[in-house]
Amino acid sequence: MKRWGFVGLLALMACGPESSTRPLSRGQTCPGVVAGEVTTRQGLDSPLPSRVQGDGRQSVLIRFRRGGQTQASRVTATGAELTRATGAKVSAVYRNIPAVAARVNALERFMLEHSPLVESIEEDQRWSSQGLPPALTQPVGASTLGASPSDEYSEGLRLVQGPAVWDANGDGVLDPGAPTGEGVKVCVIDSGLDVEHPEFQGAVVASHDFLEGDDDPTDKSEKGEWGQGHGTHVAGIIGARLGQGGVTGPRLNAGGMVGVAPGASLLIARVLDPQGSTQMSVVFSALEWCESQGARVLSLSLGGGSPTRNSVEAFKAALDHGMLVVAAAGNQGGPVLYPASDPSVLAVGAVDANERRANFSSMGNALGLMAPGVDVLSTFPRGLGTFAEMSVNDLVPMSRSLLYSPTGDALGRLVDCGLGDSLDACQDATCDGFVAYVHPGAVPVDQAMSNVMMQGARAVIFGNEDAPAGGAADILSLPRRGHWAPAVSVNQATGTVLRQRLGTFARLSLVPVDYTYVSGTSMAAPFVSGVAALLWSAHPTLTPLQVREAMEASARDLGTPGRDPAFGHGLVHAHDALQRLQ
Structure with a gap:
């Protein structure tokens, strides 16, 4: 498997000794530096889906x-x-x-x-995934290696009361006889899955790739390059197994994480290409395949387009045939996207760890429930996630690696590069290498990265003073291809500390792991899918409408009392929904 780690090492030092320590003149760049996105797309594009061929049709x-x-x-x-x-x-x-x-x-x-x-x-409409790269939110806490299995319980999992259903005493062991999703098939209609990930061993009971027409759902191109990893992240939220962790790095429990329904059976339907797009017709095929496999819950973290007579009938048929379709509300902040807005589909919006609505989460009367969707930890294709550690003199401030950042180590003076919007943005830049501190937003992240790397930056820290400490800010990610330095994001509190230490030495270390943090309503929808699996596990004779009613009636009311366009019925609560049914 090809990795990007080589671009995060000292290969980014490109200047000769005779000029390396001299400050750069205004607009000057370091000779020999390669920075930015690779122009060729070879190796990262999969064949076009069978329904999208270059034959003029x-x-x-x-x-x-x-x-x-x-x-x-x-x-x-x-x-x-x-x-x-x-x-x-x-x-x-x-x-x-x-x-x-x-x-x-x-x-x-x-x-x-x-x-x-x-x-x-x-x-045939184009639909796309509804996941966003990691937000600048409160970073991971201290290392939990060697901690108890209950440390696999993420903030989001606790927020929807997953452990309260199947680990009431909090000992990190599934309670005998508790509903875990066992006996319930959840169909994940997404970008596929890293089927060899340790968290899914024993979880996947059937799969089909609707883009390549085979039963291997791996999210890869013909040349073996991974796509976005979107489906692997979504599937982990639903059904990652307890105590089956992959490579976690220094800041996570060795067990990794666990899904909302750790006993559910997963059906994997790959419909999204490596760029996160699909067509409505492909999703219709997946709906019928999920039904043929005995699915009770269909999780759709994708959307776009508009309703048609065909689409309304297709989702109505899924409901009539005993399946609950759960879909991401959308990340545009406006009206709920289709198909989440379909009357036969349950639309899910996103909240953060403090139960505040994410500013990107779509709203409207079609909104049904809310679930965690900001900075959500879940599984990722093995080795393609990155976790960061940073030190500045005697401090070890918290940071979060950007999605698709290269791994590696970098050491250098901390230099203020302002907005990173020009080739003279970095004050006192020299070609001997430094760590750039950039305020995001003026230009795209990849452009800011290229600008500061051309001025000699070996690593980049993106800080946002407008974001509250511990709260969500802008969404940052690097393109999956190109020559990049290791890059991290920090929140307001950390940014304030770093600005007080400009000119001192900073060290960044990014290590490859099998997990990552992602934001979006794509992450919120599978939380609800997992809760639905728990309810069916406890009460197999329920209809889809009864499961939906139980979740909506027991949700934690947020915002305006009662159902409202910003929060729907509120935050899904698994334990409370089961109590209501009992």
Whole structure:
């Protein structure tokens, strides 16, 4: 597996001794430095999904007229024959809606539009993941190596009362007979999974890759490069196993973390490509596959587009067939995205560890529940997460590595680089190397990184004085490809300390781990999916609507009393929901 660690080492020192200690002239850069995003995309792009091929055809959904009580599957079979007869390339035939997905050229579409069997032809919408890179929030506490298994319980897990359901005495052991999600299948419709991650051993019972048409759900390109790791993070929130930790580094318990429903069976449906995108037709195929595998809960941390007759019927069929679909509300801060806004889907927004609504979390009357979605710790493809340690003279301030930051060590004077918005932003920059302190927001993170690296920075610290200490701030991430220095973020309190120590020496050490912190409503939705699995584990005969009603009626009310557009019914509480059912 290719890693980016080499770019985080001393390879970023590129100046000769004769000029290395001289301050740079205004706008001057250090010779030989390579910084920034790689221009070629080779190795990071997977093949286009089967429904998105470069053959000049348009991806569409073709819906057929349905007379009387004729079953959708019968209508679809006839329609598929008609579609193929025109020369169109059929990529999916559905059971629950009278439609097929196909790629058509202009002539084929014209022929189909004029067929009496065809009701409508619509564009195959693009949907995308709803996860955000790590926020500048309160960093991890002190090392917990050697601590008890209960230290696998993250802030978010405790917030939704997971341990109160299956570890009432807090001894780090699952209580005999307690509902853990055992016997319940949760289908994760996402970007796939690192199936070899220790946290998922024994958890995955079936999988399918809808992009490559096989049963290997690994989130990788043909060349073996990992995608975003989004699905691995989501799946860990739901069903990571207790006491099966991967590589944790110095700041996490050796057991890693545990999911809300550590006994649930996971079904993995890969629909998102390495860039986090998919098409509506692919999600429809995944819905029907999840049903065929006996799923009770479908977790969708993706969205986009708008409702159509096909989509409304597809999600209604899932509900009618005994499945609860849980979806991320969206990260745009505006109205709830589709499909979370669908009447048959439960929309979930995000709160932070202090039960405050995340500023990115979408709102509206369609919002059902809230769950942790800021700085959420969960599983990540092995070795692709990074945890940071920083020291400045005698202090060891807390920091959080940026997502996709290279690993490695860096030592140098702490230099104020302002906004990082130009090639003369760093005061007293020299080519012998330094640690840059940057205020984010003026330019994109990758541009600020390139600017300060060209001035000799070996590592970069992003601080945000506008963010409250311990609270969420801007969302930062590096591109997955390119030449970057190790980079971390700090909150307001740490930033204040660092600004008082400019000119002193700082050391950064970033180590590869199997976990990371990510923010977004993508992280909130699987918390609710896990709680739903716990309820079904305790009461297998419940209907999806009964499970939903129990979670909504027992939620911790936030904001305006009663249901409101900012918080829906409130924060999901697993133990309280079970108490209500009992």
